Amino acid sequence: MADVEVVDPKKCLEESCKPKCVKPLLEYQACVKRIQDDESGHKHCTGQYFDYWQCVDKCVGPKLFAELK
Amino acid sequence: MVGGGVIQQILRRKLHSQSAATPVLSWFASKKVHEDAAASSSGVRALALLGAGVTGLLSFSTVASADEAEHGLACPDYPWPHDGILSSYDHASIRRGHQVYQQVCASCHSMSLISYRDLVGVAYTEEEAKAMAAEIEVVDGPNDEGEMFTRPGKLSDRLPQPYANESAARFANGGAYPPDLSLITKARHNGQNYVFALLTGYRDPPAGISIREGLHYNPYFPGGAIAMPKMLNDEAVEYEDGVPATEAQMGKDVVSFLSWAAEPEMEERKLMGFKWIFLLSLALLQAAYYRRLKWSVLKSRKLVLDVVN
Numbered sequence: 001m002a003d004v005e006v007v008d009p010k011k012c013l014e015e016s017c018k019p020k021c022v023k024p025l026l027e028y029q030a031c032v033k034r035i036q037d038d039e040s041g042h043k044h045c046t047g048q049y050f051d052y053w054q055c056v057d058k059c060v061g062p063k064l065f066a067e068l069k
Numbered sequence: 070m071v072g073g074g075v076i077q078q079i080l081r082r083k084l085h086s087q088s089a090a091t092p093v094l095s096w097f098a099s100k101k102v103h104e105d106a107a108a109s110s111s112g113v114r115a116l117a118l119l120g121a122g123v124t125g126l127l128s129f130s131t132v133a134s135a136d137e138a139e140h141g142l143a144c145p146d147y148p149w150p151h152d153g154i155l156s157s158y159d160h161a162s163i164r165r166g167h168q169v170y171q172q173v174c175a176s177c178h179s180m181s182l183i184s185y186r187d188l189v190g191v192a193y194t195e196e197e198a199k200a201m202a203a204e205i206e207v208v209d210g211p212n213d214e215g216e217m218f219t220r221p222g223k224l225s226d227r228l229p230q231p232y233a234n235e236s237a238a239r240f241a242n243g244g245a246y247p248p249d250l251s252l253i254t255k256a257r258h259n260g261q262n263y264v265f266a267l268l269t270g271y272r273d274p275p276a277g278i279s280i281r282e283g284l285h286y287n288p289y290f291p292g293g294a295i296a297m298p299k300m301l302n303d304e305a306v307e308y309e310d311g312v313p314a315t316e317a318q319m320g321k322d323v324v325s326f327l328s329w330a331a332e333p334e335m336e337e338r339k340l341m342g343f344k345w346i347f348l349l350s351l352a353l354l355q356a357a358y359y360r361r362l363k364w365s366v367l368k369s370r371k372l373v374l375d376v377v378n
Contacts, residue, residue, distance in 0.1 A: 044277025
């Protein structure tokens with residue numbers, strides 16, 4: 001048997017769902033830029049990060065199990 | 070807290086300026102008019118209570134939104150094959166999931182409520198389960214000489230525990246206790262989806278968040294910093310049935326196994342539920358018919374008023 005490279009379907013689907021979630025992704029990237037020069041260490045982008053991943057999860061959720069045995 | 074005080078002041082000013090803006094406000098205004106001198110304090114008290122209540126509500130909402138990391142990212146709902154009203158477990162998945170548990174998780178997590186005999190007929194044949202049990206050493210005794218001895222495992226033995234007690238487990242894992250997994254999908258809110266999301270959700274932390282040495286970032290874990298490292302990596306396990314062992318596949322299989330472990334009665338429960346709901350519906354129809362039959366005598370009465378002047 002040839003060496004088949006195993007690709008994780010979840011990562012694959014998350015990549016394909018990225019275009020659907022561009023808006024929260026851009027919000028997150030804007031936040032990253034905003035806090036780049038922060039010295040206090042108190043600023044973080046958890047909110048935008050959660051919004052983005054919640055969008056991706058909602059997109060991936062119904063489709064993932066169809067790819068698995 | 071400061072914001073709450075400011076809001077209270079704004080409310081007071083608004084109430085003073087708009088006397089009849091809403092029914093509530095007009096009630097307050099009329100109250101002030103009716104009860105003057107001595108009793109005006111009760112009107113002020115009511116106003117203060119309203120202000121305090123609104124402040125409490127508003128400050129609660131602001132605090133809750135700032136602590137989203139504390140609750141963890143909400144996990145999505147996955148379409149588990151055993152979700153339907155008459156759906157059984159995917160037993161092939163349970164078998165693979167047990168293999169994942171044994172090879173990946175059992176080094177740290179106990180499942181002390183499951184015995185080898187519970188696996189018979191669910192994931193393994195009796196011979197396979199016996200052979201698996203025989204691979205472990207169990208302390209038994211005392212024997213006739215009063216000594217404890219070790220023997221190979223039997224079907225009636227529980228799955229082996231990696232640590233002797235919780236303290237040993239904490240000591241070996243930097244103070245964190247790897248919980249027993251026998252009931253984990255019932256012991257966590259939205260357990261099945263949560264465990265799957267957690268196991269497959271290890272990601273880089275967001276900008277501005279740093280996790281200390283020894284912990285790992287997982288957005289689904291309340292607080293975000295979990296002691297367990299990412300354990301499911303592609304092809305960490307080689308499945309007997311040849312299914313490709315991707316991270317997501319292993320996650321699905323191990324959660325199916327854990328769901329079965331927490332709710333082994335699920336299939337029988339669903340069958341019983343379907344049967345009895347059906348029978349009771351028939352019984353309901355019968356009871357309704359019988360009630361109306363018996364009451365028809367009264368319901369079809371004719372009452373005559375015979376008034377004599």
